[in-house]
Every structure is written in structure tokens, then in C-alpha cells.
Amino acid sequence: DYPSKSPPRYELEAQWLRGVQRQQLQQHIDEAYLEHIGECVLYVWAECLREFLQKLATVEAAAKHVAELVISEEKASDSNNSSSMNSPSKGVDVLCPDIKSGELIIDRKSVFQPHLARVTQVQQVPVVLSRLKESRKIATATHNIYAYRIKLQNNVMAQDCEDDGETRAGSRMLHLMDVLGVENVLVVVTRWYGGVxxxxxxFKHINTATRAIIDECGLLDQHEDKDKEKKHKKRNDKQK
Incomplete structure (x- = not known):
């Protein structure tokens, strides 16, 4: 009856294929048949299997990458006590602020990860970058794009960005930070190129990562609160 009336019979056999993964693959195969009823689907199924395995390999590679980052950070923490973490860097009388790293964004084997530090002076920017690059994974990444906005005395805003080879990416990050109204913040987005x-x-992923880490650190809420205060003040001024 195949292929005119019924699909070919198949069995999924693999030691690593269990539970949810087996169900997902079976669903992909069944959906592929339904889209090609009455046609030969063996080659379609082969392509479906290839795409499934490729996606699975990407997810596992990303998970391994995260684990390696965690291990490297733990080793760095063990080798440096809390005082050395905040000590001046190589003779520069500037303290390194805490650095928050965000969730990974994965697309076609490329991996993006944001990092954020609260900075109050421009001299802290290279210190933060140097601290991040103590991680071999980050130091050898394809791009480490960053942007910062620092409010100085007399309300002067010091701001700058770096594409690190990803043309216009830094300026897009800086524009987003300007729109969001964040101040005294340095955001770095690390990208590992996946070959595609x-x-x-x-650019969408870089901006998404930037906004996500800003939100995760609670800075979007602060910006919204400031906007509410300004609107409330304007309303009161008009009433007067």
C-alpha cells in the first residue's frame, strides 16, 4: 500500500535515543509523512533525521560550552580570594566591578552571551574587559562587542562602543542602551561563530542579548520608574 495509502514501517533504535528525544523525532517523522501523503518519503525522512541530529548536536555542544565556562570560572575563583578579585589590575588604580553573565542565545551553531558590569568611570572599562578575557573561551571568541554609557559630573555622558570585527554591532548596542536610558553600565556581547x-x-541576537542582560540586572525597571517620576512631575507642574 506504500506510498499510495500508508507510510512505510519504521523502528527507531539507538542507545542514546530515549524519552522526550525519541518522541520528538517520531513526531517529526510522522509530520513529514502527513505533508507528503501519497509520495515516496524515504528521502524526506532521511533529511528529517539529519536535521534532527544536527540540532541535537548543536544543543549538546552549547551545553558543553556552558559547563566549561562554569568550570573555568570556578577554577578562577579558587585561585583568587575575594580581596584579589577587587584588587587593582596590573598597576592601574581601578577596581573591577562585579560582572554578570546572561543566558546563551543559539542560532545555527552561533552562540551569543551577554555580560554586564556597573561602571562609574571610563577607566573601569578596560579592567572589566581584561577580567572577562581571563576566561579562555571568551578571550578566543570570534567577537567581543561592547558598549558603555557613564554619567560623569555635570551630567556629561561618556559613551563609546566597539564592534570587534562585527561591523556596526557596537553602535547598535549603544543606540539601544541610549533608548533604554541606562547609565553607568558596560555591556559586552560575546559571539562564537558557528560557521553559518x-x-x-x-544584529537581532546581539540586541536581544543586550536587552536581556539589562533586564535581568533590574535596570529596565529603574528606567521605567524614572519615566513614571518624570511624567508625574510634569503632570503636577501643569496642575500648578
């Missing part, structure tokens, strides 16, 4: 060109999507 993402086109404009790479």
Missing part, C-alpha cells in the same frame, strides 16, 4: 552566516539576524 546569519545575516541581519546576528
Amino acid at each position: 552566516h546569519l545575516g541581519p539576524d546576528r
Whole structure:
């Protein structure tokens, strides 16, 4: 009856294929048949299996990457006590602030990860970058794009950005930070290139990562509170 009336019979056999993964693959295979009823689906199934394995390999590689980052950070913490973490860096009388790293964004084997530090002076920027690059994974990444906005005395805003080879990515980050109204913040987005060109999507992921780490650190809430205060003040001024 195949292929006119019924699909070919198949069995999924693999030691690593269990539970949810087996169900997902079986669902992909069944959906592929339903999309090609009455046609030969063996080659379609083969492509479906290839895509499933490729996606699975990407997820596992990302998980391994995260584990390696955690291990390297734990080793760094063990080798440096809390006082040395905040000590001046190589003779520069500038303290390194705490650095928060965000969730990974994965697309076609490219991996993006944001980092954020609260900075109050421009001299802290290279210190933070140097601290981040103590991680071999970050130091050898394809791009480490960053942007910062620091409010100085007399309300002067010091701001700058760096593409690190990803043309216009830094300026886009800086524009987003300006729109969000965040101050005294340095955001770094690390990208590990996966071998597949993402086109404009790479900028979307960089900005998404930037906004996510700002939100995760609670800075979006502060910006919204400031906006509410300004609107409330304007309303009161008009009433007067």
C-alpha cells in the first residue's frame, strides 16, 4: 500500500535515543509523512533525521560550552580570594566591578552571551574587559562587542562602543542602551561563530542579548520608574 495509502514501517533504535528525544523525532517523522501523503518519503525522512541530529548536536555542544565556562570560572575563583578579585589590575588604580553573565542565545551553531558590569568611570572599562578575557573561551571568541554609557559630573555622558570585527554591532548596542536610558553600565556581547552566516539576524541576537542582560540586572525597571517620576512631575507642574 506504500506510498499510495500508508507510510512505510519504521523502528527507531539507538542507545542514546530515549524519552522526550525519541518522541520528538517520531513526531517529526510522522509530520513529514502527513505533508507528503501519497509520495515516496524515504528521502524526506532521511533529511528529517539529519536535521534532527544536527540540532541535537548543536544543543549538546552549547551545553558543553556552558559547563566549561562554569568550570573555568570556578577554577578562577579558587585561585583568587575575594580581596584579589577587587584588587587593582596590573598597576592601574581601578577596581573591577562585579560582572554578570546572561543566558546563551543559539542560532545555527552561533552562540551569543551577554555580560554586564556597573561602571562609574571610563577607566573601569578596560579592567572589566581584561577580567572577562581571563576566561579562555571568551578571550578566543570570534567577537567581543561592547558598549558603555557613564554619567560623569555635570551630567556629561561618556559613551563609546566597539564592534570587534562585527561591523556596526557596537553602535547598535549603544543606540539601544541610549533608548533604554541606562547609565553607568558596560555591556559586552560575546559571539562564537558557528560557521553559518546569519545575516541581519546576528544584529537581532546581539540586541536581544543586550536587552536581556539589562533586564535581568533590574535596570529596565529603574528606567521605567524614572519615566513614571518624570511624567508625574510634569503632570503636577501643569496642575500648578
